[in-house]
Amino acid sequence: MSERTDQIGDRPAGLELQRREFYSYVSGVVLALILTLVPFGLVHFGHAPVTTVYWVIGCLAFVQMIVHFRFFLHIGFRQKREDLQLILFSAVLLIIMIGGTVWIMGSLAGRMMLPLQP
Amino acid sequence: MSTASIVYDIIGRFTMHSLPFYDMVQNPTKENLINGSIAGFAACVAVGGLVIVVAGITYLKKWRWLWSEWLTSTDHKKIGIMYVVIAFVMMGRAIIEAILMRAQQAWGLDGGFLSPNHFGQLFSTHGTIMIFFMAMPFLIGVINYVMPLQIGARDVSFPVLNSISLMLTAAGAILIMASLVFGQFSTGGWFGYPPYTEAHFLPGVGPDYWIWALSLSGLGSTLTGINFAVTIFKERAPGMKLFYMPLFTWAALCTSIMMIFAMPPLTVATAQLALDRYLGFHYFTNELGGDMMHFVNLFWIFGHPEVYILIIPAFGIYSEVFSTYSGKALFGYASMVLAIMCIAILSFTVWVHHFFTMGQGPSINAVYGIASMLIGIPTGVKIYDWMWTMFRGRVRITAPMIYAIGFIVLFVLGGMSGIVLANPSVDFQVHNTDFLVAHFHNVIIPGVLFGLIAGYHFWFPKVFGYRLDERWGIFAACCWTLGFMLAFFPLYALGIMGLPRRTVAYAQPAYVPLEMAAFGGALLIGVALLSLLIQLVVSYLHRDENRVPVGDPWDGRSLEWACAAPPPEYNFPVIPMVSDRDAFTAAKAFGTAYLPPAEYVDITLPKNAAMGPVIGALGFAIAFGLVWHIWWLVCLATLGAFATMIVRGFARDTTKTIPAAEVEAEYEQWLEVVRAATPVTRADETRPVNQGLADQTALGAAS
C-alpha cells in the first residue's frame, strides 16, 4: 500500500513551497516567542495596574492564538470554505457559551453577594 | 486485612440491600411489600428478558450469525436498525413507568401506593430513558439508515466509529437496565441537579448510574454527530449541491452539528459532578466555594439544544412525509432550510429559560426570554410551508399522514404554551408545575415521537422489504393522538391549579378528576404502543403479500427509493449523478430510473470490526465498576480499552472488495424484478398489488 513519496514534477516550484513552509514554522515560533515573553515579562517585572495588565495579556494571547493558527495550522483565507466556516462557527458558539456563562453567573454572584467580584 | 475489606475490594459497595427484594423480605410493611413487588417484578422482567434472549439465541444456534452479521457490522443500515431496536425496547420500559406514575398520581390523594423514593426513581429513569435512550437512538438510527441513501453514498465517512457509537449507546442503555436489578437509580430527575445529587445527600449508587449512563450515551452521540456531519459534507453523490439535498438530510446535518457542539457542556457538567462525588471536589456543593448554579447553567447550555437535536430530525421526517403523500414537491424548500438553520443557531442562545427563577438579573431573563420567543418565527414558517405543501396536492391519508397532521395541530398548541413560558413573569408562576410537564410532553410527543413513528412507517418497507399493516397503523396513530390529548391536556389545568411536577401525593381533592383523566390517557397510550407491537407481528406474518421488492412503494422523491428494498450492502451499484432536487422523481419523470449503468466496477467496503462491541463492553465494564466502586474492574477495563485502540491502530487490512461481476448479477436480477412488476397508482398503494413500482402515467404524478 505504499506510494512514491516524491513525485513533485517541477522541482523548483516544489522546493519553493518547501522553503515557504519551513519559514512558516520558523516565523511562527519567533512570533510566538515574542508574544510569550512580553506578557510573562509584564507580569513578572512590570508594575502596571492590574486592569491594564489583564487587557494587554488578553490581547497578546489572542494574537498569539492567531499566530499559531496561521503558521502552525496553516489556516488562512485560502482554506476550503467548509473548514473556515467550521472554525468561525465554533468561535461564535464559544463566544455565546462563555460570554453567556460569565454574564449569567456574574450577575447571579453579584445579586447573591457570592465572592465572584474580588 | 479483614474479610469485609477483601469483599469490598472484590464487589465494591454491593450488598444484599442492593437487591430489589431484600428490604421487602427483611421488613415486610405494606409499603415495602408494594414497592418491593413492583421493583422486584421489574427486575425479574429484565433478567427474564435477558435469559429468554440468550437462551433463544443459543437454542437457535444464532450466536455466530449475531456476531458476524450484526454486532460487528459496519454497515450503516444494520447499525441504524440496531439503534431503532434499542429505542423501541427502552420506549417500552419508559412508557410502562409513565403509566405507573400516572396511576400513582391518580390515586395520590393523601397517599397512593408508591413510596416517594420509588416514585422519584420512576420519573428519573423515565425522563433519562426517554431523552437519551429512546429519542436519541431512534433518531440516530433513522438518520443512520436513511441519510447515506438519500445523498447517494455507500456508507458514512467513518463506519467503524459508527459501530463504536452504537455500542457506547447500547452500553449506556444496558447500564440503566442493570439499575433495575442491582441497586437503585437516582431520584434526582433527568437533569440530576446538585447539591441533591451530591454524595452528601445521595451517597448511594443512583446518581452514579445516571452520570455514567449519560456519559456513555453522550460520548456516543458526539462521535455520531461528527460522523454524520462529515458524511454529509464529504460523501454526497456528484452533482448534489447542498441545496439539492432532501430536507431530511438537511435536518440530519443541523442535528449533527448541534450534537457536536451541545454534547460537551453535558460532558463537563456530569464530569464535574462525578469529580465532586468521587474525589471530593467542590464544584456544586453547598460549602467551600461550591456553587450548584454552575451545574444548572452548564446542563441547560446542553439541554436546550438537546431538545432541538430531537425535534429537527422529526421536522425532516415530516417534510418527506408531507411532500410524498401529497404527491408534490415540498413548498418553500429554501425557506425550510433557512428556518432549520435559524432554529439550530437560535437554540444555542436561549438556555436561561429553563432557570428564569434562579436569581440572575432581570435584563438577562428579558434577553433570553425574547430570544426564546423568536424561535417561534422560523417554526411558524415551517408549519405554513407544510400546510402549503398539502394545499392542492393529492393528499393520501395514510398512517404517517395521520401522525403528521396530528403533529401540526398539536405541536402548534405545545409551541404556543412554550411561548407563554418564555415570558419570565409568567414562568415565575408556573415554573416546575404540571403546566411545564404538559408543555414539554406536548412538543415532544406529537413533535418528536410522532415524527419518529411516522418515519418508522414510512421507511419500514425500504428497510425490510414489506409494508407495515395499514389498518393497525391507523388504529395506533389514532390511539396515540387521542391518548396524548387525554393524558396531557389535563396537566395544563393541574399546573395552573398549582400542582408541582414530580409530586408523589397531594391533599387537594380538586385534582382527582383531572388526574383520573390523565391516567385514562396514559392507558390509551399503552394501547397505542401495544397496537404498534401487534402491527409488527401481523405485518411480519403477512409479509409475503406485502412485499415491495422494487423499493418504491410510496412514489418517493429522493434517492433512497431508487434502490431495491431491502437495499444491497453497497446501496448503489454505481454512485448516481444528481442534477436536481427530488432526484428520484426527476429520474422517474425522464425515464432514467431503473436503467442499468454503463459499466460496473468493483466496490470497496469496510470489513466487519470487533472494535465496536469490544469498546462497548469495556465501556460498560468501566461504568459499572465506577458505579459500584469495583476498582479492579475499572482499571482492567480501562487498560483493555487503551489496548484495543492501540491494536486497532496497527490494523491494516480493513476493507473488502465486492467484484463487479457480483454487483452486476445482483443488479440485473433486481432489474428483472422491476420489469416484471406492475406499476400501481396511488389508489392502490396500500394493497398487495403494490410491489414498489410507481405508475408514472397517472395524472399529476410528475408534478
Next chain:
Amino acid sequence: MSQEVFHYPGLNLGKAHPRTHAIAQTTIFGFWVFLMSDAILFGLVFSSYVTSVHATAGAPGPKQLFDITSVFAETLLLLASSFTFGMASLSMKYSHSKRRLVGWLVLTLVLGAGFLGLETHDFLTMVAKGGAPEHSGFLSAFWDLVPLHGLHVTGGSIWLICLLGQIKRYGLDTRTKLDIMRLALFWHFLDIVWIAIFTVVYLAGLA
C-alpha cells in the same frame, strides 16, 4: 503554481503524496470537527474556572500557589515541541528518509515529556502548599482545567509512541501518514489551549 489551495486544515501533503492527500480531505476534516468539539469542552471548563476564581473559601489562592518560572519553562517546552512537530510534518512531506522524521518525532516526545514532568512537579508543590482540589471551589476549578490539558498531552504522547511503533512496523504507509497529520493538528491545538491557560490561569492569577 505558487498559490496552493489548502484542501484541509494543517500542512497539506499536496502533490507529493497524492493518494494520502485525497483521503486526508475527509479524515482531517473529521478530526478537525472533533477538535472543535473539544474546544467547546475546554471553553466551558474555562468559563467554570473564570467564574470560580474568587471562590477560594479561605484556602490558598493563585498568588500563594503558582510559580511563574516553572510555568514559563513549561510554555517554552510546549512551544518548542510544536515547532519540532512542524519539522516532523515537513520531513514527512519532503524527505526520503524515515530517520529524520523519527528523529523529530522523538524530540517532540522528549519535549512533551519534559512539559509533563514539570507540570507534575508543579502540581505536587501545589498540594504540598495546601492547594489540593478538595479545599475550595477555586481549587476544584483549577484541578479540572489544567490537568485536563495535561491529560490531553499525555494522550497525545501515548499516541505518538504508538505511531513510532507503526512507523517501525509498516513504514510510512497511508494510514501512518494520516495519523501523523492528525496528531500534528492535535499537538498544535493543545499548544493553543495552553496559551489560554497560561494567560487566564497563571498570568492573570499572578498579575
